[in-house]
Each structure stands twice: as structure tokens, then as C-alpha cells.
Amino acid sequence: MTTAEVVHAFLERLGTGDVEGINELFADDIDWWAPGNVLPWAGRRSRRSEVPEFFRVLESACVPAETRVEVEMVLIDGEDAVVFGTYHRMFAKNGRSFDTPEAVHIRVVDGRIVRWHLYGDTGCVEDAWLDR
Template structure:
């Protein structure tokens, strides 16, 4: 399976909302990084695909999912790497604050599995949305 197909499958599964199915597109050992802070429990590093469902469930527990707006503006593929450029709009469940920002995701694919996933977002804006 080509890199683009694997990444597009990831986005399709993510949109379907099944965390366990999303985890299946990842290799067993992964390099996952979502920058943030200890006050944002979904941020940080993950190293196993078995951690992906927990990440997604924790994220959903902290946002208002029905108010999400995700826009993919570009998907650039070079060999086994892909970069998605887009925008996120989220509502922090604990404060009701809306935050919107440009984002980038860096993927690396081996065979038909994602082995690297880095999310680049405005971590200050996210932290401020959740600050009480």
C-alpha cells in the first residue's frame, strides 16, 4: 500500500470515530509525539499502537466533538513520508472556549502501517483554551 493510501485510510478511520480501528493502521512500535504539557493529558509521546485508542478517547473526553472542524488543505507525499497541512477548530469541554489554528501532521509509513506520527499545533493556544 502506498504512503498516500495509508495516510488517507488513517483520516477516513479517524473521521469514522472508532479509536480501535484507527490503531490498526499503526505499526506495533511507533514514534508518536504531540507536544503539550502535563495539564493536557492527551499530549506527549507514545511508543505502541496499543496507546492510540486511549489517546483518542482522552482527547474526545476533553473536547466537544460535534463542534470539531478539521480542514485538510494539502497532503504532500515524498517516499515513505507524508505531511498534512490544515486547520483545526476545537471547543474545550472544561471551559467552553473555542480555539482555531493551523496544524501540520508528519507521518512516516513502513509497508502498510504508520510508524511515525508527529502533530504540530499552536500549543500555547491549546493551553490557554483549557486554562481556568
């Protein structure tokens, strides 16, 4: 699959909550980074087997009816893609919500995602998580 096909498959599966389908798109060895100091889903991952945990922990922390992801633009250049969007989520533990623009840098090699780096306003998300 091309970079565009993999990225669009990722977004489609993300939209339907197909965690196992998302996992299938990744290579065995990955460079994954989701920023944050206190968020239980944040951090680095290096193996495909670690990908589902990120989505399960994040989704279990949020109110499903209050989760919206609006993809605004996808830029593709060879093996690299950047997805720009806005995320709205509400945390189940405290009812606090946030809206933040985010970008995800995805690199696809031989039809598999090898890099997934998330960029966004981590402070805004952590403030909502910590009741600051």
C-alpha cells in the first residue's frame, strides 16, 4: 500500500474505533511518541504490540459521546504524511473537556507505519486531566 492508502486506512479505522485494524497497519518495530508527563497513554513505544494499549487507555479515559476528531488536512510527501486536525474530548473521571489542534507525523515504509509522532497542546490536555 502507498503512504496515502495507509494513512487513509488509519484514519478510517480510527474513526470506527477499530483498534486491531489500526494495529495491523504498523510495522513490528516502530518509533512512536505521544507527549505528556502525567497522561497514562503518553510516552514512547517501539513495538507494534504496544499500539493497541495507547488507544484502549485513551478511549477508556474519555466519554465516547463527547469525542470528536475533525481531520482538516492531510499532507503527503513520499514516505511521510502529516495529518492536521482538531480533537474534542471529555474525560470520564472528572467531566472536564478540551479542544486542541493536533498534528500527527506518520512515516510509511513498505506499506507499514514505522513512525507515529503526535504534536499538540499537551498542557491543555494535562490541565483537563488534572483538574488544574
